[in-house]
Structure formats: structure tokens, C-alpha cells
Amino acid sequence: MPYTPQRRPGECRNQHRSEASSKPEVTSQPKDAQQPLAEARVAELRRSIDEIDSAVIGLLRRRAQLSRQVQKARIGQRGARIAPAREDRVRQHFRSGLGTKGEHVAGAVLLLCRGGGPSVAAANGDAAAADGDAAAADGNDTTGRSYR
Numbered sequence: 184m185p186y187t188p189q190r191r192p193g194e195c196r197n198q199h200r201s202e203a204s205s206k207p208e209v210t211s212q213p214k215d216a217q218q219p220l221a222e223a224r225v226a227e228l229r230r231s232i233d234e235i236d237s238a239v240i241g242l243l244r245r246r247a248q249l250s251r252q253v254q255k256a257r258i259g260q261r262g263a264r265i266a267p268a269r270e271d272r273v274r275q276h277f278r279s280g281l282g283t284k285g286e287h288v289a290g291a292v293l294l295l296c297r298g299g300g301p302s303v304a305a306a307n308g309d310a311a312a313a314d315g316d317a318a319a320a321d322g323n324d325t326t327g328r329s330y331r
Contacts, residue, residue, distance in 0.1 A: 243295060250296040265297060 254264045270293055277289035 243292065246292070247296040254297070 257266070258264055273293060274286050274289040277285035277292075279285070281288060
């Protein structure tokens with residue numbers, strides 16, 4: 184059986200060992216030293232993400248409060264609790280800012296803020312709104328009209 188030299192990982196079939204070993208090493212630190220630096224950087228980035236998440240939660244709570252005020256005003260004028268044309272504009276706005284997945288984000292935001300569950304109102308200490316949110320979670324507004 185003829186002798187076949189073994190190749191190193193990343194070495195091409197026609198590449199000779201002398202060519203592979205002549206390339207300078209890209210890293211300036213040993214791999215052991217890079218690991219803690221990478222972990223520290225990941226931890227730092229995650230802290231920044233957590234700060235952004237907290238800000239987003241605060242903004243969503245404020246949006247939900249405003250949305251409830253709009254809904255109360257509309258219902259007080261015998262209007263519908265939900266304005267489909269307005270929701271379409273919101274979806275388009277998110278889509279234009281975030282691409283096609285922005286519509287999914289808009290849908291989640293609209294559901295949260297229109298009363299898709301008691302969590303936002305309850306987290307804000309608004310028990311009356313939380314009860315209204317729970318009643319609306321079945322797909323009907325407080326007047327019994329379906330919005331799904």
C-alpha cells in the first residue's frame with residue numbers, strides 16, 4: 184500500500200505542510216486566555232439586552248395604559264373598542280420598521296395592549312383594567328362584540 188501523508192485540519196489536499204505552517208497565527212492570545220474574555224463580553228452584552236428589555240416592558244405598559252384610555256373613550260361614544268383600520272396602520276408601521284417579522288411583533292403588541300390578558304394591567308396595579316382584560320381575553324369586548 185502506498186504511503187499517504189496525513190493532512191492537518193483546514194489543509195487542502197494539494198497544500199504542503201510547509202505552506203500550512205508558514206501562515207501566521209491569527210490570535211494574539213492563547214486560547215485559554217480568550218475564553219474568559221469571550222464570556223465577559225457575552226455577560227456585558229446580555230446586561231445591555233436586559234436593560235433594553237426592561238425599557239421595552241416599561242414602554243409596553245405605558246402603551247397599554249394609553250390604549251385602555253382610548254378604548255374607554257371610544258366605548259363612551261358608543262364606538263367599537265377596536266379600530267381595525269388603526270390596527271392595520273400599526274402593523275404597517277412595525278412592518279416598515281422591522282421588516283416582515285415586524286407584523287408579528289405588532290400583532291403581539293396589539294393583543295397585549297387591547298386586553299389579550301391581565302398581565303399588563305395587573306402588573307401596573309390596575310385591578311379594574313385587569314378584570315376587563317380577563318373578560319376580553321375570550322375574544323369579545325365588554326359590549327359582547329367579537330373582535331377576532
